[in-house]
Amino acid sequence: MSPTGGRPRDPAIGAAVLAATIELLREDGYTGFALEKAAVRAGTTKAAIRRRWPVRQRLVIDALASVLVTPPTPDTHCTRCDLQQSVELLAEALDTRLPQGVLAPLVAECAADPELHRHLLTALVEPSRSAAEVAVRRAVDRGDLRPDTDPGLVVDLFASVVYQRALLGTAPLDRAAARRLTDLLLRGVAVDFDRLVEISRLPAAHRHPQSTTRS
């Protein structure tokens, strides 16, 4: 697998290319990103880049991964605070550290190739979720969240809201929005959940508009 003979690769080149890639993504966006520019900026050539990343998407993924580090959510013994901060950290990682408008087209392009898609998930998505997932799991263990809580689903909700906000360009999740989101997930929106479940099990004919209001 690993080449026995031959001139070894210059490790400086790989690093320079990653750095140049990030810079260019930040300047020109994803579609404006050109391999040739990256080569020039990194002081090397297209061929040298292709040797390391035969597929351009891999290069972009690795470049993003090199700047996307999500610090672990600190344990404050306050579930509400922990979860709020998890959302904020996630939002900060995606909105601030990553170049704008890169993740979306990248993911779309990777959708076709399964291997590429897997690499993207493991290199970019999973790490950014893990901090939040740890916090949720901690809250469950602490007894603050119901024992049947699916941490993955909760983090999905955190992550996807953050993602969509960034994607659709609405205001980037501030502290107040993070609180509203967290509280909504903690508390739920139903006035009486059990009653709603009960109704949903009735045959359709027995449901009446007024019946939903408890007598």
Added chain:
Amino acid sequence: MSPTGGRPRDPAIGAAVLAATIELLREDGYTGFALEKAAVRAGTTKAAIRRRWPVRQRLVIDALASVLVTPPTPDTHCTRCDLQQSVELLAEALDTRLPQGVLAPLVAECAADPELHRHLLTALVEPSRSAAEVAVRRAVDRGDLRPDTDPGLVVDLFASVVYQRALLGTAPLDRAAARRLTDLLLRGVAVDFDRLVEISRLPAAHRHPQSTTRS
């Protein structure tokens, strides 16, 4: 603004181009989409297309809008069912009707131009959300959801989870997943929400691991 004299546009061309665009997006994805191919497929020329859509992104937006119709969620007098179905309909619209992997890069490219971005939101995003928003608002009016519920936030959660699932290629939100999502939002995950709020208002020093477990 509108031309007074001159030869009127052939209305068939516009429709043919939209249809060809959808086909090509489905076949080649967003980056593989070429204006010239669309012209050939529609039996016309680049120039004729450009006269109608000077900016390519507008063409793609309009083409997507022409196939993205979200039917209104029917009122079954069962809030739980209604919300579930809203999620499912949303998922179905985004996953099935739209070509895969087109929306994401499109949004990313539109992010720069505010006008383009606004058009995209109003032409694509808003319509697909409105059905769900109506259902949520109905449930609030019915008294099933707490009166302080923010319908927009709830729909955001529905929409973003649908979007992320579709985008990241996780399983495309089947019926069971829709139920789990709905129930989670209705019921919340906290064992005792008020207590968590209380704790979060204490100074950090007074929080202890054991204190979160109610005596």
Added chain:
Amino acid sequence: MSPTGGRPRDPAIGAAVLAATIELLREDGYTGFALEKAAVRAGTTKAAIRRRWPVRQRLVIDALASVLVTPPTPDTHCTRCDLQQSVELLAEALDTRLPQGVLAPLVAECAADPELHRHLLTALVEPSRSAAEVAVRRAVDRGDLRPDTDPGLVVDLFASVVYQRALLGTAPLDRAAARRLTDLLLRGVAVDFDRLVEISRLPAAHRHPQSTTRS
């Protein structure tokens, strides 16, 4: 065949490209010739060149043809002079007007494609031969050369000697060499041609070393 619609080609571009091609061939030789350099020098782009000459060899052929003009050999009523001058004019055309070392690789590359090869012959070779062929034919008509003379063969000899000199880099056929060549062809080298023919018809056994010297 001829395009009915469309923006007409800028004729200046074609001319500029031919001129640039000649210049570059003169500077860098055939193998050093690059389409991209020609585009830059002509103030245009590769694509514009390819529209006119999809095959690079065609471009080179046409460029050479644009500078290779062999003036008709003037009639001096002196066969010996005419032929000498034909050779000299031919040599001058090939050695002086054409860039050095271009014709040879060009011909070699065209050998594979019959159509290309035909174009090369008609565009470059035939014109340069015709002047000499006219002169030879005139000499036959005048009665100075034997009536059974094959003008094509004679011109072949002229042309090929000129070509080989240019090719192999031996001194470029000066006036004296042209005279020697012409006289050799006019006079022949045999002491007694008829006798040599006679001998060649004998059975091999009857030929003796001494027998060739006339008694």
Added chain:
Amino acid sequence: MSPTGGRPRDPAIGAAVLAATIELLREDGYTGFALEKAAVRAGTTKAAIRRRWPVRQRLVIDALASVLVTPPTPDTHCTRCDLQQSVELLAEALDTRLPQGVLAPLVAECAADPELHRHLLTALVEPSRSAAEVAVRRAVDRGDLRPDTDPGLVVDLFASVVYQRALLGTAPLDRAAARRLTDLLLRGVAVDFDRLVEISRLPAAHRHPQSTTRS
């Protein structure tokens, strides 16, 4: 000059490279010939080839020389036959043994470097001419050709016509063509050579169209 110590060169490599070079030239032509392919075909590496032939043209020259052997023209005591056969042998050597369309671009590329050019002449051109030159000289000695005959010039004519035929793709000099060429050179084309010389020495004014026909 010659290395004293170190690992000795594997003599098999040189031979394998020459053979591979000939094969590839025959398959891909001169411009299609790539050093890397030759290395692979010969079961070795570029570096090993470069050690032996630092300049690629040298490799091609040596490869061609390894297959270009012109057997001596046998002495049949028939000048006409000998010369004919010289031409045929020459044609056969150049047309059959050498890969097509290689010599021309090679010569063109070598034209720049004098040393390279000299090597090419001595390694390829001279040997193929020598057999014919011996035959011509023999005919002079035998008294069949005029004593003032320049053997080099005669061979030049033979060789160049062969070369041009092969190069320009006209029929590859069959037996009949060889005879016509030989006879033309032996006999000349002038009806009365001495008279043509006489005329050429007159002032231009004294030449008249009718004067060339002897009364």
Added chain:
DNA sequence: CCATAACCGAGACGGTACGTCGCGTCTTGAT
């Protein structure tokens, strides 16, 4: 009624990036 004006088809124009390939050089580790 016919001129104006916008349409349509066709296609050339200058750009720019793509991915591939070969060059000639250099750097390893091992024989």
Added chain:
DNA sequence: ATCAAGACGCGACGTACCGTCTCGGTTATGG
């Protein structure tokens, strides 16, 4: 010192779209 292996900077290749433009011809309405 040679060998196999392969990275390196360089630069040209041919392909494909982009967005713009220039045509000749067509089709409506408004002076």
